[in-house]
Amino acid sequence: MSLFSLQLLGPFRLLAPDGARIDITSKKGRALIAMLALAPHGERTRIWLQEKLWGSRGDEEGKASLRRELSTLRAALNSHGAELLIAERDRIRLALISMEIDVDQAVGPGELLEGVDIAGEEGFEDWLRESRAALAARQEVAADAELADAQRSVATGPSIMVAPFANATGETKSDYLAWGVGSELEQRLARARWLPVITYGAFVAGQTSPADVARRAGAKYLLEGALSRPNETFSLAMKLTEPARGVLIWSETIETGDPTRLDGLHDLLIALAAKLMVRIDNAEQAIARAQPEDAMTVRDLLWRGRWHLNRLTREDGERARQLFEEALKLDPGSPEALIQSTYALGWSIWAGREPAERIHEMQRLAQRAIAADPDDARGHLLSGIGEMWLRRSSSADMLLRRAISLNPSLSMSHVQLGSCCNLRGAPEEALTHLDVAMRLSPNDTHLFFVLGVCAESHWLLENWSKAIEYAEQSIAYRKSYWLPYAIKIVALDNLGDHSGAEAVMADLLKTSPKFVKKFVDWLPFVDPALTKKLATGVEIVERRLTQRASRKIMEQKLAV
Numbered sequence: 152m153s154l155f156s157l158q159l160l161g162p163f164r165l166l167a168p169d170g171a172r173i174d175i176t177s178k179k180g181r182a183l184i185a186m187l188a189l190a191p192h193g194e195r196t197r198i199w200l201q202e203k204l205w206g207s208r209g210d211e212e213g214k215a216s217l218r219r220e221l222s223t224l225r226a227a228l229n230s231h232g233a234e235l236l237i238a239e240r241d242r243i244r245l246a247l248i249s250m251e252i253d254v255d256q257a258v259g260p261g262e263l264l265e266g267v268d269i270a271g272e273e274g275f276e277d278w279l280r281e282s283r284a285a286l287a288a289r290q291e292v293a294a295d296a297e298l299a300d301a302q303r304s305v306a307t308g309p310s311i312m313v314a315p316f317a318n319a320t321g322e323t324k325s326d327y328l329a330w331g332v333g334s335e336l337e338q339r340l341a342r343a344r345w346l347p348v349i350t351y352g353a354f355v356a357g358q359t360s361p362a363d364v365a366r367r368a369g370a371k372y373l374l375e376g377a378l379s380r381p382n383e384t385f386s387l388a389m390k391l392t393e394p395a396r397g398v399l400i401w402s403e404t405i406e407t408g409d410p411t412r413l414d415g416l417h418d419l420l421i422a423l424a425a426k427l428m429v430r431i432d433n434a435e436q437a438i439a440r441a442q443p444e445d446a447m448t449v450r451d452l453l454w455r456g457r458w459h460l461n462r463l464t465r466e467d468g469e470r471a472r473q474l475f476e477e478a479l480k481l482d483p484g485s486p487e488a489l490i491q492s493t494y495a496l497g498w499s500i501w502a503g504r505e506p507a508e509r510i511h512e513m514q515r516l517a518q519r520a521i522a523a524d525p526d527d528a529r530g531h532l533l534s535g536i537g538e539m540w541l542r543r544s545s546s547a548d549m550l551l552r553r554a555i556s557l558n559p560s561l562s563m564s565h566v567q568l569g570s571c572c573n574l575r576g577a578p579e580e581a582l583t584h585l586d587v588a589m590r591l592s593p594n595d596t597h598l599f600f601v602l603g604v605c606a607e608s609h610w611l612l613e614n615w616s617k618a619i620e621y622a623e624q625s626i627a628y629r630k631s632y633w634l635p636y637a638i639k640i641v642a643l644d645n646l647g648d649h650s651g652a653e654a655v656m657a658d659l660l661k662t663s664p665k666f667v668k669k670f671v672d673w674l675p676f677v678d679p680a681l682t683k684k685l686a687t688g689v690e691i692v693e694r695r696l697t698q699r700a701s702r703k704i705m706e707q708k709l710a711v
Contacts, residue, residue, distance in 0.1 A: 183224065201216075311348055343560070366395060542677050573607050644692055
């Protein structure tokens with residue numbers, strides 16, 4: 152369900168669920184909303200509000216002023232498909248369940264109700280002063296807990312801090328836009344459970360720069376950004392650094408369009424989060440690779456194992472499995488060790504076309520990972536892959552969609568949902584998910600797989616030329632991946648290019664000499680006829696190639 156968004160820190164701002172701004176022009180109207188938003192259960196008595204906001208007036212005049220203000224606010228707030236402001240006989244209530252309020256995170260671009268001063272109303276001024284003091288005290292307590300969490304995160308893995316994005320547009324009205332973009336990106340990054348996000352605001356006191364703040368908090372990585380408007384459109388410049396070493400990891404300037412258009416901004420931030428996760432993942436693998444093997448912590452074991460796993464060889468896969476197993480022995484309850492162990496088992500099953508018993512073993516491991524951290528998208532992704540391989544497409548679909556809802560920036564969830572659609576015979580739907588995956592992570596280590604699944608979709612749609620195009624791209628990224636070869640062979644044969652199909656068959660047997668028909672037979676299409684269709688197509692071309700080779704040998708013998 153979409154929620155209203157209320158900003159009380161810095162300039163007051165209220166957005167409807169569709170992103171439309173709700174203008175509250177009256178200072179007392181803004182103050183009244185804030186007083187309700189910060190009240191237990193969002194509720195105040197009429198008398199309390201009247202005394203705080205109209206205490207300088209007589210009783211009857213104060214009551215009349217409150218009624219007029221409530222009438223204006225109800226017209227503004229309750230015209231967006233939900234009853235946000237409820238006025239009862241003695242009490243006024245704000246429906247907090249329908250709202251996201253920045254004060255809940257105690258982080259924003261300024262102080263509480265910045266610029267809202269109501270002359271002559273001492274009751275309001277006293278409330279505002281006390282509320283600001285209480286918020287500051289809460290931030291101080293949170294800072295101690297945040298620091299302890301940050302120090303723990305440094306011991307177990309990488310962490311990131313997002314500094315408030317700067318407004319470089321020259322327009323004061325864009326302060327909230329710059330802050331909102333950075334804040335939203337921070338929320339997206341927090342979906343990656345392996346990458347703790349340390350809140351910036353809790354560590355600001357006494358620091359002179361974002362790098363100082365990050366170093367004090369113990370954040371390994373720092374993301375900074377600035378929103379500018381060089382022309383009619385907005386641009387966002389960002390850089391990712393390691394503050395402790397002063398090393399620049401990544402920087403980029405991108406066109407953002409209009410940040411007030413929430414649909415486009417939503418897609419942009421999901422893609423940016425995906426890009427940052429890949430950068431940090433690669434950096435951590437490189438660091439772990441450089442560590443001596445005789446002095447590895449659980450963290451080192453996991454990241455070094457990921458490095459081996461991404462090399463995509465049987466030997467490296469086995470080494471990754473050993474490292475993850477060692478990490479699990481040192482920390483049996485580690486969600487990360489469970490997830491990486493499941494990844495390694497899944498790779499072994501796929502590479503070796505292993506039987507259902509091994510897939511059930513993978514499922515049990517994935518369920519342990521979900522139990523260890525139900526909010527980690529990767530556990531649901533891995534369990535969904537297992538269900539897909541067992542031809543249980545309905546439960547696979549559910550788990551993969553759950554993974555996407557937990558972390559929309561996890562590109563592999565979109566890839567596997569596309570694969571699941573193919574396997575249940577819905578290739579057109581598959582292509583929409585695969586398009587998202589390629590936008591999120593165009594340089595992913597597993598791009599060969601994504602392109603192979605695209606080739607499979609077009610084969611199912613009998614778009615032979617497109618199937619060949621994607622198969623060739625997949626092969627270009629990974630010469631030893633047999634599936635795109637099989638698709639290209641069958642597509643060429645269906646186009647009548649029999650000699651071309653036989654040439655690709657010969658290339659497949661050269662690059663993958665162990666290839667046999669049972670590789671294709673393993674593909675877990677829900678409809679076995681689809682598996683048979685591809686396998687038969689490959690078998691026919693292979694038989695022709697064998698017969699042609701036999702005739703050639705016979706002709707050579709006869710010539711002698």
